[in-house]
Amino acid sequence: MMLNKQLMKAVLGHTCNGRVIVGNSRPHIRLSRCLNTTNQDSSTSAQVKEVSDNEPTQQSIVRKPKRPPFIKNLFLGRFDKEMLTYPEVLDKDRHELLHEMIVPIERFFEEQVDGEKIDKEAKIPPETLQGLKDLGLYGQQIPEEYGGLGLGATEYARIAEITAIDGSIAVTLAAHQAIGLKGILIAGTNEQKEKYLPQLACGEWTAAFCLTEPSSGSDAASIQTRATLSEDGTTWLLNGSKIWISNGGYADLMTVFAKTPEVLPSGEVREKVTAFIVERGFGGVSSGTPEDKMGIRGSNTCEVYFDNTPVPAENVLGEVGGGFKVAMNILNSGRFSMGSSGAGILKKIMGWALEHAVTRKQFGHHLSEFAMIKEKFARMSVAIYAMESMAYLTAGMIDGQEEADCSVEAAIVKVFSSEAAWHWGSECLQILGGLGYMKSYPFERYLRDARILLIFEGTNEILRLFIALSGLQHAGNEMKGMIQKLRNPLMNPGFILGKGIERIRQHKDNPKLDLNLSDSLHPSLKAAGDILEYCVKRFQYSVETVLARHGREVADPKNQLELARLANCAMDIFAMTAVLSRASRAYCIGVRNSSHEVQLAMTFCDEASARIKTMVKDIENGPFISNDSTYAKIADTVIEHGGYAAEHPLTRVFW
Amino acid sequence: MSLRVLVGCKRVIDYAVKIRVRPDKMGVVTDGVKHSMNPFDEIAIEEAVRLKEKKIAKEVIAVSCGPTQAQETIRTALAMGADRGIHVEIPAKEMEKLEPLHVSKILAKLAEKEGAELLIVGKQAIDDDSNATAQMTAALLEWPQATFASKIEKTDGTLLVVREVDGGLETIKVKLPAVVSADLRLNEPRYATLPNIMKAKKKKIVKMKPADLGVDTTAHFEVVEVCDPPSREAGIKVEDVDALVSKLKEAGRI
Secondary structure: OOOOHHHHHHHHOOOOOOOOOOOOOOOOOOOEOOOOOOOOOOOOOOOOOOOOOOOOOEOOOOOOOOOOOHHHHHOOOOOOHHHHOOOOOOOHHHHHHHHHHHHHHHHHHHHHOOHHHHHHHOOOOHHHHHHHHHHOHHHOOOOHHHOOOOOOHHHHHHHHHHHOOOHHHHHHHHHHHHHHOHHHHHHOOHHHHHHHHHHHHOOOOOEEEEOOEOOEOOOHHHOOOEEEEOOOOOEEEEEEEEEEEEOOOOOOEEEEEEEEEEEOOOOOEEEEEEEEEEEHHHOOEEEOOOOOOOOOOOOOEEEEEEEEEEEEHHHEEOOOOOHHHHHHHHHHHHOOHHHHHHHHHHHHHHHHHHHHHHHOEEOOEEHHHOHHHHHHHHHHHHHHHHHHHHHHHHHHHHHHOOOOOOHHHHHHHHHHHHHHHHHHHHHHHHHHOHHHHOOOOOHHHHHHHHHHHHOOOOOHHHHHHHHHHHHHHHHHHHHHHHHHHHHOHHHOHHHHHHHHHHHHHHHOOOOOOOOOHHHHOOHHHHHHHHHHHHHHHHHHHHHHHHHHHHHHHHHOHHHHHHHHHHHHHHHHHHHHHHHHHHHHHHHHHOOOOHHHHHHHHHHHHHHHHHHHHHHHHHHHHOOOOOOHHHHHHHHHHHHHHOOOOOOOOOOOOOO | OOEEEEEEOOEEEOOOOOOOEOOOOOOEOOOOOOEEEOHHHHHHHHHHHHHHHOOOEEEEEEEEEEOOOHHHHHHHHHHHOOOEEEEEEOOHHHHHHOOHHHHHHHHHHHHHHHOOOEEEEEOOOOOOOOOOHHHHHHHHHOOOEEEEEEEEEEEOOEEEEEEEEOOEEEEEEEEOOEEEEEOHHHOOOOOOOHHHHHHHOOOOEEEEOHHHHOOOOOOOOOOOOOOOOOOOOOOOOOOOHHHHHHHHHHOOOO
């Protein structure tokens, strides 16, 4: 039995649980130290607070609950009902603080950010960047003791809704803190944190994340940049080149991933990935010319070359050879914010499209009276509702649980939100018709900016595999015994008989609903709760089917379509959970328009379950009845032919 | 000579919001509507903070009259650089009927109580456009007033203030203590940076009621009706000057 180890490992990154470790995901723990009492405005020089000897460090250690991974357990048919209680992680103080912070940020973006100019000149004006630094936006998740704002995931996600107004700025900020310096927060030593975080927090230094290379994009484990240790063991020499590095043209600090040799006890030398903190000032660091891009044109993207760059040994981030895990943890921890940033943009442009639709008249009616236009706004609202709900549910998990394992949930948020942002951005443009296509309106710019969302931070294809394989790996271990029996029916008649009844029900698309999910929701959502339960059961059945069908070959390249279906089901189930959880809470506590929310949630569940029904049917049918194997054959013909393989329609064979 | 500056700020409906008249025609819709600090008051706070940065002022106290939400406005002032705040609690219902005279009495009492030597307020609030508080407060305190200030300079025990008036710019000298009202071009208010918002959490806001200052907030006016301005009607084109004149005569305009 062949196991495509490489692909599995590359996609999953590590063989144990994908923990998401976020540096400051502990809003209750605040180290209270003596404040630097000068009352001046935060200047751009680094401010580190001094510890007073007299004042004891106050740490209120609130033990947070540990919960099992939600989506991964769904592969086993286990549904954590806690998820149906929408999280409320911010206490009154933090809630007020967050909403006070939103005000100047929104104003800044409204008054000081000229998105059109940034796009046209492919540059963010230095005054604008300085304004962002002065506002404190460069150190959102850096702990207060290092000069940052010490915000948690929820606050970060909320602010991302605003910074997303300009794609170039959003990416510049994210490249700096969500990935560029995140490694130091997650895996850095205290010395590394003290040395680098203060100037990163105030924006004196900008950070970048250097992983991708010309021949290593999705397959991050195949990078070729190398670092060799000096004889005396004090310095690593870094050599290699990275491409498409955001902030790469001017970043002062880079988290660089390189292969380092590891000598095994057998004498064999293996290459493993190690993460390094590299200062531009170390020497040997140069950048190429900025790339001319389709969108996010103001964000600086370029090649970065390392030519015998000396890196002190104390700048290794995490363990030597443990770099891949660091990289995956970093990427996992920032992904979920794409849900809120996507929702932020869509809400804005939807507002503009709506303004147009209620003023523009054709055929004697306002556009907003036509059903086709109404449908767009309705579906868009449902999608935005799902994006927001998932983003903040995931953020709530990160902030509210002890070392939450939500790598799969974060991936789901990223895939769903990027595709929704692209699709609905396009529909908003469509509503404006010809005007939407013109550069004098911002829609085409938003669309161009949004396209990258499906590609970076893990392409959606890779993430779908990640979602499916993570879940299968989690489930597979537990189900190993069961799957063996399923694959060996003649040897396990008793088990098959017992399982048989269950499977007969599933064959008839009539699973037994025994989870009572609707009990955890407001009664008005009962029907949707039952639909969710049905989907969970069908999903579990399809997981068993896929595992039984392929066994360990499940990760083989030719089985990707089945995995993608599992991933799509998992995505829809997570989204359903999020929207029901949120709508139930909204209705129970009586927020304004809560009945509208209930309507959005129920509509989403209705459509999602229809999708899941189809996908499970396709999985059940297998690759030969669904078109998977046919597609493979067609693709092979095209590949062999070197292009489109059908003869031109005008071809004559005889006269 | 370092001044203690008292600054009044009011929480109003945000300038960008489209106002809607309430169905009962007794006011405008405020529920769920975005509110923020009166723009002219922001300018006032900014000026006070700049005076402190220039070491002309030693302390800036922000005052706001209103319901609980007025504290948000005071916190914005603290985030911009004010040292402490005073919240004069007035329930929302009463707030609708609060008049410049009441606010002036409150500010006057506070100026005396706090030993302020300079009181700066915005020239008018964008909701009622009264343009009266600064003037009334000065009268109650018997202090000189410099309204519609577009530039303030300190010279010994006096202030040199450039005022924007209908005829142009007027420069006057006022002795301290004085009342100043801020106009649009006095300065450009800073953004409250996020670190400053966090620091402002530690600054003190003292709460009190108008009665504590011996001020009676009984209304002198009664709102009869609030309605939309009449919607603009279409114009008419005329062929020549004679037609224009006859149309004007018809409408009784000439």
